[in-house]
Amino acid sequence: MNKIIAAALLLCATGAFAEPDMGKYNKSCAVCHATGAANAPKTGDAAxxxxxxxxxxxxxxxSVASGLNAMPPKGMCFDCSDEDVKALIEFMAKPAE
Ligand code: HEC
Structure with missing residues (x-):
């Protein structure tokens, strides 16, 4: 958890800080972003x-709200707020150890 907080602080300049909701991540974003399916930028792939x-x-x-190419609107997370989406993006964009 400390690692997530440290990474989130690093990425603070990109948006408001919030904890990612891993339940929401696992049932939506992870489906594509964990594997990089359909050219989705992969979780942990900072480049x-x-x-x-x-x-x-x-x-x-x-982009997430309206969908982008192969990404469906809301990234399939219909109960995600904008704050959730921000936190999830920060989580996915942090370099993997
Ligand atoms: C069905 C697969 C799928 C799911 C589910 C999904 N994404 Fe994506 N996402 C993609 C793909 C594919 C792209 C690349 C789109 C492109 O640039 O053509 C993408 C791109 C993005 C981008 C970059 C947008 C931009 O303007 O460059 C963000 C941010 C993002 N996803 C966030 C999320 C978040 C947050 C979730 C979960 C709430 C999520 N995605 C769920 C497939 C998915």
Missing amino acids: AWEPRLAKGMDTLVA
Whole structure:
């Protein structure tokens, strides 16, 4: 958990800090982002996330809300708030150990 907090603090500049909800991650984002299915930027692959983060957190949250190419609207997490989505993006974009 400390590692997640440290990574989230590192990524703080990209958006408001919030704990990722791992239950929501596992039943939605993980389905594609854990494996990189359909060219989804893979969780923990900081290089894949870098150009995404460069668009700005608000743009990324908007991409998730409306869907982007192979990603369905809301990333299949219909009970995710914008804060959840932000925290999940920060979690996925942090480098894997
Ligand atoms: C059905 C598969 C799928 C699921 C589920 C999914 N994604 Fe994605 N996601 C993708 C794919 C594929 C892309 C790459 C889209 C592209 O750039 O063509 C992507 C791209 C993204 C991007 C980058 C958007 C941008 O503007 O570059 C973000 C942020 C993201 N996903 C967040 C999430 C979050 C948060 C969740 C869970 C709430 C989630 N995704 C669930 C498939 C998925």
